[in-house]
Amino acid sequence: MNKPLKLIVSAVLTLGTLAATATAIAQQAPKPEQLIKWRQSAYQVLAWNTGRIKANLDGQYNKDDVIKAANTIAALANSGLGALYAPGTETGKGWHETTVKPELFTDKKAGEAAGNFNKEANELARVAQLGDLTVIKAQLAKVQGTCKSCHDDFRRKD
Amino acid sequence: MNKPLKLIVSAVLTLGTLAATATAIAQQAPKPEQLIKWRQSAYQVLAWNTGRIKANLDGQYNKDDVIKAANTIAALANSGLGALYAPGTETGKGWHETTVKPELFTDKKAGEAAGNFNKEANELARVAQLGDLTVIKAQLAKVQGTCKSCHDDFRRKD
Numbered sequence: 001m002n003k004p005l006k007l008i009v010s011a012v013l014t015l016g017t018l019a020a021t022a023t024a025i026a027q028q029a030p031k032p033e034q035l036i037k038w039r040q041s042a043y044q045v046l047a048w049n050t051g052r053i054k055a056n057l058d059g060q061y062n063k064d065d066v067i068k069a070a071n072t073i074a075a076l077a078n079s080g081l082g083a084l085y086a087p088g089t090e091t092g093k094g095w096h097e098t099t100v101k102p103e104l105f106t107d108k109k110a111g112e113a114a115g116n117f118n119k120e121a122n123e124l125a126r127v128a129q130l131g132d133l134t135v136i137k138a139q140l141a142k143v144q145g146t147c148k149s150c151h152d153d154f155r156r157k158d
Numbered sequence: 159m160n161k162p163l164k165l166i167v168s169a170v171l172t173l174g175t176l177a178a179t180a181t182a183i184a185q186q187a188p189k190p191e192q193l194i195k196w197r198q199s200a201y202q203v204l205a206w207n208t209g210r211i212k213a214n215l216d217g218q219y220n221k222d223d224v225i226k227a228a229n230t231i232a233a234l235a236n237s238g239l240g241a242l243y244a245p246g247t248e249t250g251k252g253w254h255e256t257t258v259k260p261e262l263f264t265d266k267k268a269g270e271a272a273g274n275f276n277k278e279a280n281e282l283a284r285v286a287q288l289g290d291l292t293v294i295k296a297q298l299a300k301v302q303g304t305c306k307s308c309h310d311d312f313r314r315k316d
Contacts, residue, residue: 030209037202038202038205041203044196045203045234048199048242068236069237071233075229076203078230079207079226080223095253
């Protein structure tokens with residue numbers, strides 16, 4: 001092979017490798033619709049577990065059930081839900097059309113809101129272990145306050 | 159008030175209290191569709207997190223990310239997902255029509271399958287902390303084996 005031909009072959013092979021790599025990365029990265037479905041699912045799991053704690057406080061209290069629920073909420077708060085708000089997920093459909101406001105992706109208050117939820121959720125998991133219903137009730141209200149605050153700022157009403 | 163009248167009034171009041179209590183319980187208990195939606199959501203959250211660990215093992219490894227994902231899987235495994243298979247949820251629609259087989263509600267293998275998932279998920283959370291990729295990979299495969307086994311036995315193919 002002469003030198004210019006070698007260079008062309010080499011360049012084509014390099015481009016081919018780059019394209020294959022880009023394709024592999026694109027295949028691995030979850031699609032926006034998948035990310036939206038996952039975050040909608042995560043909030044459902046949170047609703048299940050806050051509801052469980054409330055049912056325990058309003059009705060028959062089972063300490064172990066409250067601990068399990070609080071640990072699940074804390075694990076999700078600590079899981080890095082922010083990754084499910086990757087660029088490209090500002091609009092689109094998961095289980096249903098996303099209700100996120102565009103501000104979530106630009107307003108630094110969103111990070112603060114996530115941090116508040118994280119802090120209060122971990123505290124809920126801590127006090128669940130102690131089993132004082134008044135303390136658990138007050139802490140659940142704090143967690144739900146961080147949910148509401150974020151919904152007020154970053155979730156569309158429609 | 160004479161005695162027969164007293165008895166009637168007392169009986170009516172008792173029935174009224176019972177009816178009010180029954181209504182309150184019915185209002186508190188989540189509907190079957192809600193339970194099905196929650197369990198479908200929980201499996202999505204599990205898929206997100208097993209996928210995250212796989213992506214970390216196949217690509218750029220981030221120990222903290224794997225720990226978060228493994229802790230979320232373990233918390234869900236420990237959360238008491240069985241409660242989402244309450245009587246009345248054998249059929250019905252959450253996000254979509256349930257794909258559960260009737261056997262799940264009668265076969266004691268279902269409880270064993272849940273126990274296996276629980277055990278392997280907690281072990282995954284433990285080894286994620288150690289950061290040995292070979293061990294994490296082997297343990298993730300064990301967790302996914304318990305998923306597959308349960309799907310084979312208790313999830314419809316359609």
